Amino acid sequence: MRGSSGILILIIFTTCWDEIYCQCGETRGCSYFPANCDPSTPDCISFVWTYDTAAGKFAMTITGGPGITSYAGVAFTQQAGMQDGDLYYCTGEKLQSAAITGQVPPADASNAAAGLENITFGVQNGVASCSFTRPTSVKKTVSSGQEVTFDLTTTKYYIIFARGSFSGGALVYHGGGATQRGVSASPVNLSAFDGGGVAGVPSLVKAHGILMVLAWLLLSNLGVTIARHFKPLFPGVEPGGVKLWFQLHRFTMITVLLATISGFIIIFVQVGEFADHIMSHAVIGIIVMGLALLNPTMALFRPNPNAERRPIFNWMHYSVGSIARILSIANLFLGVEAYGSLTNWIAILGGFVGWVVLNEIVLEILSFHYLHTVLGMERNVARNEVPGSSLEVDEGKGEAVRGQTVKTVVLVIYALGLLGFFIAFLVAVLGD
Known part of the structure; x- marks a missing residue:
């Protein structure tokens, strides 16, 4: 009995509460905003990804917010700010690719043109969730009409988080509050799963x-x-x-x-x-x-x-x-x-x-x-x-x-x- 109890306790303490968050930093990358937040709650934006080397694709999941009239967004930028970014936002009713060009509303981009596949979305237990696959390299038009390539295997990127209202089919400015926007502490190598750090101010x-x-x-x-x-x-x-x-x-x-x-x-x-x-x-x-x-x-x-x-x-x-x-x-x-x-x-x-x-x-x-x-x-x-x-x-x-x-x-x-x-x-x- 004592041996069985020990095995049971070991199983309890080594089993993840949710399969998607298992193996963070090992077989998948995980990043959260705000710091130490619970991804099962709408107040937390979680971004989890895996990289399939053979297929040359990233599988990504974004959760956060109650959805429908709100969005949770994740973007990749080379600066720790809202400038020239490869953005993906989730409302629970859709997953949308977009481009950040500065302090203006982001411009939606074609999901098909971005090469997104296997798109799923919905609201589970009051939390919006979207999943999709993305090619290693995506081109988007950013500030000054420039076309920039975002290659997640050759370049490290800051992970930018933002949340706000979604109204009339458009994003509403998220504001500057600490609960509305965040950035990873340093650029992240997404192909090496080193995104375990939480978002914050550098x-x-x-x-x-x-x-x-x-x-x-x-x-x-x-x-x-x-x-x-x-x-x-x-x-x-x-x-x-x-x-x-x-x-x-x-x-x-x-x-x-x-x-x-x-x-x-x-x-x-x-x-x-x-x-x-x-x-x-x-x-x-x-x-x-x-x-x-x-x-x-x-x-x-x-x-x-x-x-x-x-x-x-x-x-x-x-x-x-x-x-x-x-x-x-x-x-x-x-x-x-x-x-x-x-x-x-x-x-x-x-x-x-x-x-x-x-x-x-x-x-x-x-x-x-x-x-x-x-x-x-x-x-x-x-x-x-x-x-x-x-x-x-x-x-x-x-x-x-x-x-x-x-x-x-x-x-x-x-x-x-x-x-x-x-x-x-x-x-x-x-x-x-």
Whole structure:
């Protein structure tokens, strides 16, 4: 009895719950979206395939969604985005071949022209399912009318997943949410069944996002705030012989520049070319990169504090920095939407903007009240030659400036809030 029980237990633990998912990574490839989802549920898109070397054909099965008024799609692309892809989508009532040409509805292609055979479809236990065979090599017309060959045996492809509504015989845009769209972590060799990994955001894309959020959500806002509201504070405090406010401003903004350059390089390494499938995000990113390089370059050639051209420099430095800051925040929204890795971060970024505006208003009121504004400084503080401004405090004996404590407390609270937003983003991205 004991031996029989052991055999029974062994059988239970070595038998697959569904035959189609047996031997994943061995005799067949399997990929799922979202991560670790249950393919027996409509919330999970599963893609399972086998390769018949002798016949030169792939047998593929796509499941996901309730079907009929919804679709589950799988596409093969050489980029980790919706651009120039070989698409197949399943509604439970049909299996359709199509081509992705960019951020526009995909164009249906003839199943017969794509060489699809043995097509079956239906809804089983509330989950749409489609199966078919595909030749190793298929030609499809993509962007700019180019005909591209998708050969699954000679080229590795990203596996792109998407789900959405199906209405009037056409696909409805899937949206950018993390539950609507995903991509394999790296290009997949479909003939070697190495698609066992789940879909998600590539690591280099995550690194790009983290660096840009560090630069433009956290550090740039602190650097700008310190330069605008803390010049007259902490008189006599000169680490390294330079005013404290300027040391802090310079450190944060140099770090912003380094993080931006790093993020810029990383995303080009990941994408390999201009990402025209997310045109707005890409163009604004290039502009921000240019402005981030321009402002410190101008600072290297700034006139002396009392020079006639100094006001011109001050306005140019302020204007370039402000434009870069505004565009970068807009691009954070576009970046979250483009890759859809965080479902609720549009609202969270809105909260971040509100936090920045609130603190700017509070500090403006305090600076005006304590005569730390330019007008107040012109009337109440002495002129000294210090980096970044012709207006500074009279050092005296290093006595605390009026309002110094309360403004410092506001700055600390502001910084902690920004840090909280950054940590929340970091946790969400790394946990995706």
